[in-house]
Amino acid sequence: MIHPITVNNISVSYDGHEVVKDVSFSFGSGSLIGVLGPNGAGKSTLMKAMLGLIHKDHGEVKIGSETVDSMRKKIAYVPQRSNIDWNFPIVVKDTVLLGTYPKIGLLRRPRKADKEWAMECLRQVGMESFANRQIGELSGGQQQRVFLARALAQKADYFFLDEPFVGIDVSSEEIIIGILREMQANGKVIFVVHHDLSKVKKYFDGLILINKELIDAGPTNKVFQSSNMAKAYNREFMIDGLEVSM
Amino acid sequence: MEFIQDLLTYGFLQKALITSIMVGIICGIIGSFIVLRGMALMGDAISHAVLPGVAISYMLGISYFYGAVFTGVLTAFSIGAISQNSRIKNDSSIGIVFSAFFALGIILITQAKSATDLTQILFGNVLSVRSSDMWLTLIVGAIVILVVVLFFKELLVSSFDETMAAAYGLKTRLIHYAIMFLLTLVTVASLQTVGVILVVSLLITPASTAYLLTNRLSVMVVLAAFFGALSSITGLYFSFLYNMPSGPVIALTATAIFMLAFLFSPKQGIVVGMFRKKFKRKSITGATN
Numbered sequence: 001m002i003h004p005i006t007v008n009n010i011s012v013s014y015d016g017h018e019v020v021k022d023v024s025f026s027f028g029s030g031s032l033i034g035v036l037g038p039n040g041a042g043k044s045t046l047m048k049a050m051l052g053l054i055h056k057d058h059g060e061v062k063i064g065s066e067t068v069d070s071m072r073k074k075i076a077y078v079p080q081r082s083n084i085d086w087n088f089p090i091v092v093k094d095t096v097l098l099g100t101y102p103k104i105g106l107l108r109r110p111r112k113a114d115k116e117w118a119m120e121c122l123r124q125v126g127m128e129s130f131a132n133r134q135i136g137e138l139s140g141g142q143q144q145r146v147f148l149a150r151a152l153a154q155k156a157d158y159f160f161l162d163e164p165f166v167g168i169d170v171s172s173e174e175i176i177i178g179i180l181r182e183m184q185a186n187g188k189v190i191f192v193v194h195h196d197l198s199k200v201k202k203y204f205d206g207l208i209l210i211n212k213e214l215i216d217a218g219p220t221n222k223v224f225q226s227s228n229m230a231k232a233y234n235r236e237f238m239i240d241g242l243e244v245s246m
Numbered sequence: 247m248e249f250i251q252d253l254l255t256y257g258f259l260q261k262a263l264i265t266s267i268m269v270g271i272i273c274g275i276i277g278s279f280i281v282l283r284g285m286a287l288m289g290d291a292i293s294h295a296v297l298p299g300v301a302i303s304y305m306l307g308i309s310y311f312y313g314a315v316f317t318g319v320l321t322a323f324s325i326g327a328i329s330q331n332s333r334i335k336n337d338s339s340i341g342i343v344f345s346a347f348f349a350l351g352i353i354l355i356t357q358a359k360s361a362t363d364l365t366q367i368l369f370g371n372v373l374s375v376r377s378s379d380m381w382l383t384l385i386v387g388a389i390v391i392l393v394v395v396l397f398f399k400e401l402l403v404s405s406f407d408e409t410m411a412a413a414y415g416l417k418t419r420l421i422h423y424a425i426m427f428l429l430t431l432v433t434v435a436s437l438q439t440v441g442v443i444l445v446v447s448l449l450i451t452p453a454s455t456a457y458l459l460t461n462r463l464s465v466m467v468v469l470a471a472f473f474g475a476l477s478s479i480t481g482l483y484f485s486f487l488y489n490m491p492s493g494p495v496i497a498l499t500a501t502a503i504f505m506l507a508f509l510f511s512p513k514q515g516i517v518v519g520m521f522r523k524k525f526k527r528k529s530i531t532g533a534t535n
Contacts, residue, residue: 073414089457090461
């Protein structure tokens with residue numbers, strides 16, 4: 001059973017400055033949601049606050065009627081590529097295997113079935129032939145696919161991806177969006193921090209548009225309007241194909 | 247050969263050998279995590295900061311173990327407190343705290359006029375290891391190895407991707423302080439062998455050597471333990487035969503092994519890299535011909 005995620009009045013501040021201000025929204029099962037906004041709008045911060053990884057001034061996040069803390073085993077997070085030490089002594093298949101750790105629990109080791117599952121996830125992103133490479137030897141797109149495979153390995157219901165499409169090749173992007181679409185069709189809830197406006201309509205059926213405070217949230221057709229975008233980016237906006245109804 | 251003869255003859259030498267091997271192993275193991283987490287300076291800080299604890303223990307007539315562990319842990323918390331509650335960056339707060347603790351330690355030691363000479367604590371004297379020291383080291387070693395084996399998964403994931411680890415519910419701050427605690431234990435256990443000043447060399451150098459040689463954390467930990475043990479055995483050897491302080495010899499041996507890996511590592515080595523470039527160039531010109 002996959003529940004809606006509801007965010008109520010979240011605020012976050014750094015050094016006394018509010019970087020996320022009273023943000024609220026709700027998205028149900030089977031949503032692929034883009035988190036959109038200019039640089040410094042607090043997109044990643046919002047995501048981390050939703051996951052309870054940084055301190056919130058106030059506000060709460062509910063998954064169904066549960067807290068995030070009680071649902072952690074159902075949550076998968078994919079960090080920004082720039083936050084990873086790519087020289088770490090770990091090979092591709094072991095990176096994906098990390099995704100099985102939450103379910104394995106303390107004091108137990110991954111078994112054969114876990115390793116096979118990790119390899120299966122690696123196959124889904126088309127990276128099985130790189131299984132024994134050190135992760136730093138991959139291209140950006142390949143690295144992102146490996147991290148998506150790790151998220152798949154978690155068998156989660158709620159996914160949080162921070163800028164997965166930055167600096168990656170076209171075919172990796174297609175593979176990733178294909179998998180996200182499939183997950184969405186299976187009822188998963190997926191949040192994606194994103195900043196390439198050209199593909200917003202193609203990729204996401206829901207949007208959270210923020211610039212510190214929430215500009216708008218909801219279905220892409222409703223949110224992705226010139227007036228909203230102008231408010232978020234503080235300038236005039238012409239959105240190609242905006243008149244085309246989806 | 248003569249050394250082996252002596253080893254069989256003298257009890258104190260056997261104790262020294264067992265102790266130094268264990269110290270090398272546990273420094274290599276914990277050092278691997280310190281290196282990967284970018285906490286080399288923290289290792290240096292904790293090792294210096296146990297000094298006042300050692301001094302106070304002498305004054306109170308208790309085992310130096312308790313005092314050292316106490317001030318070591320206190321240092322880890324003080325550093326965390328300063329960098330989290332002010333704009334001071336982590337490396338600066340490390341510098342502030344450990345220099346203060348170290349300074350206090352030196353004053354206390356000289357005031358205590360302890361039987362144990364300051365140089366011995368600072369630079370190590372592996373030949374003075376007593377039975378109780380050896381057992382302490384073995385117990386600490388058992389704890390460290392047990393914890394790392396049992397929680398290897400958690401140490402791996404939190405060292406590699408702390409945010410992901412926290413997102414799925416691992417207590418990453420608890421893990422950080424657990425590592426600090428183990429680091430303190432290891433430092434205390436290493437006091438007699440390498441001394442306060444050079445513990446950091448046995449923590450960082452063998453682990454860094456191993457880091458150049460492998461793409462797997464488990465292999466890195468084992469290699470680091472091996473290089474650590476090798477360095478401390480060499481330290482003991484020179485210390486016994488030529489009456490040198492064991493700490494500096496251990497540090498230099500660890501560095502020599504590191505230099506070999508730095509130059510000749512198959513993947514990262516400078517020399518190997520030069521050859522590879524040359525070979526590549528040749529094969530390219532060969533292809534155009």
